Amino acid sequence: MKNAVALLVTLLLLPWQAASADMADAVKSPKGYGSKGYVWGKLLPEQVEVLRRSGDMARGKEAFRGCRGCHKADAAGVTDGTYPRLTGQHGSVVIKQVTEVRAGVRINPKMEPFSADHAVSPQEIADIAVFLEAAETTRENGKGEGDFVAKGKTLYEQGKCMKCHGINGEGKAEKAYPAIAAQHYGYLKREMDYIQRGVRGNSHPDMVRAIRHYSHRDIEAMADYLSRLPDYRQALAERKSQ
Amino acid sequence: MRLTLHRIRGWSPAGVALLLSGMLLTPLGAQAQSVPLAERLQLCAGCHSADGNSAIPENPNLSGLDAEYIVRQLQDFRSGARKSPVMSGIIPMIDATEFEALAAFFSKQKPRPGAAVDPKLAAQGKEIFDEGIVGSAVPACSGCHNDDGSGTEKYPRIAGQHSAYVVQQLTNFKNGARANDVKAVMRAVAKRMNEKEIRAVAEYVVTLKGAQE
Numbered sequence: 001m002k003n004a005v006a007l008l009v010t011l012l013l014l015p016w017q018a019a020s021a022d023m024a025d026a027v028k029s030p031k032g033y034g035s036k037g038y039v040w041g042k043l044l045p046e047q048v049e050v051l052r053r054s055g056d057m058a059r060g061k062e063a064f065r066g067c068r069g070c071h072k073a074d075a076a077g078v079t080d081g082t083y084p085r086l087t088g089q090h091g092s093v094v095i096k097q098v099t100e101v102r103a104g105v106r107i108n109p110k111m112e113p114f115s116a117d118h119a120v121s122p123q124e125i126a127d128i129a130v131f132l133e134a135a136e137t138t139r140e141n142g143k144g145e146g147d148f149v150a151k152g153k154t155l156y157e158q159g160k161c162m163k164c165h166g167i168n169g170e171g172k173a174e175k176a177y178p179a180i181a182a183q184h185y186g187y188l189k190r191e192m193d194y195i196q197r198g199v200r201g202n203s204h205p206d207m208v209r210a211i212r213h214y215s216h217r218d219i220e221a222m223a224d225y226l227s228r229l230p231d232y233r234q235a236l237a238e239r240k241s242q
Numbered sequence: 243m244r245l246t247l248h249r250i251r252g253w254s255p256a257g258v259a260l261l262l263s264g265m266l267l268t269p270l271g272a273q274a275q276s277v278p279l280a281e282r283l284q285l286c287a288g289c290h291s292a293d294g295n296s297a298i299p300e301n302p303n304l305s306g307l308d309a310e311y312i313v314r315q316l317q318d319f320r321s322g323a324r325k326s327p328v329m330s331g332i333i334p335m336i337d338a339t340e341f342e343a344l345a346a347f348f349s350k351q352k353p354r355p356g357a358a359v360d361p362k363l364a365a366q367g368k369e370i371f372d373e374g375i376v377g378s379a380v381p382a383c384s385g386c387h388n389d390d391g392s393g394t395e396k397y398p399r400i401a402g403q404h405s406a407y408v409v410q411q412l413t414n415f416k417n418g419a420r421a422n423d424v425k426a427v428m429r430a431v432a433k434r435m436n437e438k439e440i441r442a443v444a445e446y447v448v449t450l451k452g453a454q455e
Contacts, residue, residue, distance in 0.1 A: 065394060069374060069385020082376045109430075110379040116425035118396070 025108050026194060032105045032201025033208065040204045041176070046122060047099050053126040055091065060131025063124035066114055075135045079142035081186020083110075087137040088233055090173035091129030096202070098125050106201040137231045142184035144224030148217070152225030155218055160210040168239075170232035177204075181229035188223035276337035283347060285335070289328065294351040299406035301328075305351035306452060311398045312345035315422075324422040355402040356448040367446030370439055380434045383443060386427075391450035401452030408444035416440070 028034055043051075064075065070083045077083040086094065100106045102115040113119070120128065156162060165171050169181030180188060194200035196211050196219070214222070229235070276282075283292070286304075290296045294305035304312060318324035319333045336344075358364035372389070374382035383400075387393050391401030400408065414420035415432035423429055432440070 065388075066386055066396065069381030069383070070379075078376055080376065082379070113425060113427040113430040114381070116427070118424040119427065 025110065026197070026199045027107055028199055029105060029107045029201025031103070032100075032107070033203040033205070034198050038105075040202070044099055044103055044105075046103065047095060050095050050099060050122045050125045050129075051092075053123050055126040055128070055130030057127070057130050057134060059124070060127035060129070063120060063127050064131055066119045067128070070110070070114070074138055075132055076137065076139040076141070077184060077187070079140070079184060081142050081184035081188070081190060084187040085137070085141055085183055086132045087135040088231055089132050089179055090171060090176065091126075091133045092173050092176040093171065093178045094129040094132050095125055096176045098128075100202045104201075107199075137182065141182050141227060142186055143227045144185040144189075144220060146224065146228075148221035149225050149228060151218075152221035152223070155214065156222050156225055159214075160206075161222070164204075164207070166232070168232040168235040169226050169229045170236065179232050180226050181232040181235070183227060185223050185227040188226055189220060192219045192223060274335050274337040276340050279340070279343050279347065282336065282340055282344065285332065286344065286348075290348070293354075294348040295354040296404070299404035300410070301404075302407045303353060303403055304348035306353035306401075307345075307349055307399055308393065308395070309342070309345040309349040311393075312348060313341045316341045316345070318422040324420060353399075353402050353452060355451045356404060358405075358445050358449045360445055363442050364445040364449055367442035367444065370443050371446050375434070375439065378434045380431060380439070383447075388453075390452055391447060392453040399452055400447050401450035403447055405441075405444040405448040408447050409440055412440045412444065413437075 032038055033040075064071075067086075068075070071077050071086055072083075075086040077085040097106065098115050098120065101108045101111050102117070104112075108115075157167070164175075164177045165180050169179060169183075171177040171179040191200060192211060192214075193216075195203045195207055196214070198208060211219075289298065289301045290304050294307075295303050315324060316333065316336070317338070319326060319329045320338065322330075370380065371383045371391075374380045374385075383391075386397040387400050391399065391403075393399035393401075411420060412432045412435065415423060415428045416435065418429065421429065435443075
C-alpha cells in the first residue's frame with residue numbers, strides 16, 4: 001500500500017518534473033553535501049592542477065566562447081537568473097565551481113556538458129577565471145520586487161551571511177567564497193533555496209546551518225537586497241576614496 | 243533544373259558506376275585499396291558534388307568544413323561510432339590513409355550559402371540560434387558555433403548547411419541515433435529541443451554565410 005502511494009505521488013509529479021526548466025538539478029549529489037566523506041574545500045586533484053597554472057586574460061576571453069551560449073558574450077548571464085552573472089567573480093570561485101560541476105560534486109545538468117574537459121581544458125579554466133574576474137559589468141542585473149529590501153539588509157547583516165560574504169557582498173577570494181552582490185535575484189533565490197534544502201552539492205556546511213532557519217520570504221528579501229547592491233568592486237573603490 | 247530519379251536519390255551516374263565497380267573490386271572484408279586522390283574524389287562527388295556543395299539537401303555540404311572534423315567523421319563512420327546507411331556502404335572502399343587528403347580537399351572548397359524556404363521560420367530559428375531557449379535550458383547555438391555559424395577549433399562549421407540535413411542530424415542527436423559528439427554535448431542540447439525548434443534552427447542555419455575571408 002505504501003509503495004502504491006509512493007508510486008502514485010511519483011507519477012503525479014512526473015509531468016511537473018519534466019516541465020521544470022531547472023531540470024534535475026535539485027537532487028542530492030552522491031558525491032556532494034550530505035554524502036559520506038564530503039569535506040568542503042578539500043581540493044580535487046584537478047583543482048590543484050588548475051590552480052597551479054597561471055591564467056591569461058586574452059586566452060580566457062577566447063576560451064569563454066563555449067560558455068557564452070548560456071552566460072552570454074558579456075558574461076552577464078540572463079536577467080531572470082536562469083544563468084548567473086559571472087563578471088567580477090573571483091577566479092578561485094570560477095575554478096571551484098567549474099571543476100566541481102565537472103566532477104559531479106555539484107549537480108548541474110544544464111552546465112555539465114559544457115564543463116567537460118573537451119569543452120574546457122584545465123588551462124582554459126585557469127584562463128577563463130582570470131578573464132571573468134576582470135570582466136566589467138555593463139548590463140543591469142535582475143532584481144526582486146523591492147518590497148522587503150530593508151528587511152533583507154537586516155537579515156543579511158545581522159545573520160551570519162555577512163561574516164563570509166562581506167558587507168559589500170564581495171565574498172572572499174582566498175577562500176573561494178563567492179561574490180554575491182549585484183547577482184541576478186532569481187539566481188540568488190534559487191541557490192539559497194538549494195543550499196537550504198541540501199541539494200546544492202558543493203554547499204559549505206556552515207552556510208547550510210546559517211540559512212536553515214530562514215523562511216522562504218526571508219530568502220526572497222535577502223536575494224532582493226543583494227541583487228540591489230552595486231558591483232562589489234565599485235563599492236570597494238568608493239570606500240577606498242572616502 | 244529537371245530532377246531525375248538519380249538526382250533525387252543522391253546518386254550521379256558516375257557515382258553509381260564507381261560505387262558498383264568499387265563493390266566489385268572490394269570483396270567483403272578485404273582491405274580497401276588506396277587510389278589517386280582525383281579518382282577517389284569522384285566517388286565522394288557522387289553524393290557531395292565535386293566542389294563539396296551537394297545538390298541534394300539530405301547530403302551534407304562538405305565545403306569549408308574543418309579538415310580535422312571531416313577526418314574524425316570518416317574515422318567514426320569506419321569504426322561504426324557514427325552510423326549512416328549510405329556512408330557505411332561507402333567507407334569500406336576507402337583506405338584510412340586517404341582520409342586526410344580527402345578532408346583537406348573538401349575543407350578548401352568554397353562554401354555556397356543556401357536560402358531559407360520559410361523566412362518566418364528562419365527568423366524564429368535566428369532567435370534560438372542567437373539567444374537560446376532560456377526556459378528549456380537550450381544554450382544559444384552561436385555560443386559554440388559562432389554568430390555566423392563558422393565554428394571554432396572545437397565545434398564544426400554549420401553555416402549554409404542544408405536544412406534537411408541539419409534537421410536529420412539534430413533529430414539523430416536528440417534520439418541518440420548519432421552519438422559521436424564529443425562528451426555528448428550536442429546530444430544534451432538536442433534533447434532539450436522539440437521538433438519545431440529543430441526545424442526553425444535548421445531553416446536559419448542554411449542562410450548563414452560563415453566567416454568571410
